[in-house]
Amino acid sequence: SAVISQKPSRDICQRGTSLTIQCQVDSQVTMMFWYRQQPGQSLTLIATANQGSEATYESGFVIDKFPISRPNLTFSTLTVSNMSPEDSSIYLCSVDFPGRAVDTQYFGPGTRLTVL
Amino acid sequence: QKEVEQDPGPLSVPEGAIVSLNCTYSNSAFQYFMWYRQYSRKGPELLMYTYSSGNKEDGRFTAQVDKSSKYISLFIRDSQPSDSATYLCAMSAGSGYSTLTFGKGTMLLVSP
Numbered sequence: 371s372a373v374i375s376q377k378p379s380r381d382i383c384q385r386g387t388s389l390t391i392q393c394q395v396d397s398q399v400t401m402m403f404w405y406r407q408q409p410g411q412s413l414t415l416i417a418t419a420n421q422g423s424e425a426t427y428e429s430g431f432v433i434d435k436f437p438i439s440r441p442n443l444t445f446s447t448l449t450v451s452n453m454s455p456e457d458s459s460i461y462l463c464s465v466d467f468p469g470r471a472v473d474t475q476y477f478g479p480g481t482r483l484t485v486l
Numbered sequence: 487q488k489e490v491e492q493d494p495g496p497l498s499v500p501e502g503a504i505v506s507l508n509c510t511y512s513n514s515a516f517q518y519f520m521w522y523r524q525y526s527r528k529g530p531e532l533l534m535y536t537y538s539s540g541n542k543e544d545g546r547f548t549a550q551v552d553k554s555s556k557y558i559s560l561f562i563r564d565s566q567p568s569d570s571a572t573y574l575c576a577m578s579a580g581s582g583y584s585t586l587t588f589g590k591g592t593m594l595l596v597s598p
Contacts, residue, residue: 374529376571409496410590411590412588412589412590412591413530413574413576413586413588414589415585415586418585423512428522451501462529463523464529474518474532474535475532476532477522477529477531478529479528479529480527480528480529482527
């Protein structure tokens with residue numbers, strides 16, 4: 371496994387503003403994923419970030435709202451843009467490792483976002 | 487019908503009890519099955535994974551997959567208060583890389 375950190379751990383933001391969440395891994399990884407976890411709901415995949423290419427977004431999520439960067443093999447950012455109270459959620463990054471035989475992902479501690 | 491169904495609980499048991507957590511799924515393409523444990527205000531932690539049908543044991547934890555019934559289980563023996571957490575099942579169709587589909591999670595409370 372790897373050590374995965376996220377910043378900030380939590381934030382309270384005003385409607386209409388943007389927040390950038392950072393995800394740092396202590397080893398090189400192929401794929402990084404961004405999820406949203408809303409109360410009482412399943413983890414929902416927002417997008418997949420592969421280093422050196424555009425992020426791939428899941429249905430219902432768009433780049434203008436959730437721009438993602440992946441500048442290297444150990445770091446990624448997710449921006450939540452033009453926030454509304456409906457964006458209040460926990461945002462999680464996860465990683466998988468190259469050469470693994472089994473699909474498993476390892477998660478960061480999450481960023482708890484409250485939008486007022 | 488959702489792809490993965492999981493009873494949200496909460497499931498309350500006394501310390502020492504055997505706990506059974508379950509998920510059902512509808513997509514017959516799923517081959518890899520995982521259980522994650524999530525403590526309050528923490529990220530999900532991979533607990534166990536299995537491939538196809540069968541059982542896998544790790545200490546007090548046993549994961550069981552029945553693909554014919556599209557049903558997976560996680561058993562916890564001699565449950566401890568430290569097992570109190572939300573348990574998420576997850577599954578995927580392929581090896582290498584493919585999207586994980588999660589259940590909503592079951593909250594487990596183990597009382598001393």
